Amino acid sequence: MGLFNKMFGEKEVKSSTTGGNSFLNWIPLTSLEQLEEIKNQSKTEPVFIFKHSTRCGISNMVIKQFEKLFTEDHQKLKVYYLDLLNYRDISTEIGAVFQVMHQSPQLLVIKNEVSVYNASHQDIVETDLSRFI
Template sequence: MGLFEGIFNGKKEEKVVAKTFINWIPLTSLDQLPMLKKESENEAVLIFKHSTRCGISRMVLKQFEKLVTEETKNLKIYYLDLLNYRNVSDEVGYSFQVHHQSPQLIVLRNGATFAHASHYEITEINLSRFI
């Protein structure tokens, strides 16, 4: 029975799910932007702009999730689905003077852009510097 044992005896292999420390905050409204500016006066606020249709964006998102560790898990990280909330994405670019990219990470401090990166540059960021 060796060859068919795993197929017919009901045993299933368990999938290993990667643990993420990110507590994504959805960014879905223009009304949230003044709040983000205000929050950034006391702590860094990160905006991750993601295109759900882009393979590169999907890969970078997964790699970014691995960057958030126990040490950086309390960072405020907003998730912006730029296809569903294009008007919010446009206003983020305008308000914070950052040319649109996808994927893109924008870090706010004191109501303004402190740092930003796009594409694979995002995966090279040391998030602990924003604590």
């Protein structure tokens, strides 16, 4: 829980792995009600969901590499962070709502209320973020 508290002491937080100098601002995904918010936001802009296991070495490596993908051009992208260990019920609902099989780590891109892209493990860092701007 320590990493989660460090990362999410406020509503939108700076990256913890780059000392706050990242262009990525995580939005904590901590309630099922936020899935409706995500669906509504996705009607006008792409919304990202990053599912992360804080106890997994691969997930920790991928999240650090993912944060490095963000440049100034990407700073307005909405990126939700889901701590799988604390919010497994939300992960399960994401799978049902967006019809994706659970993976960890996993990145989903939601547009017009559906998942238009998902990647897991090392494939996450191969994602071309600019195609979603």
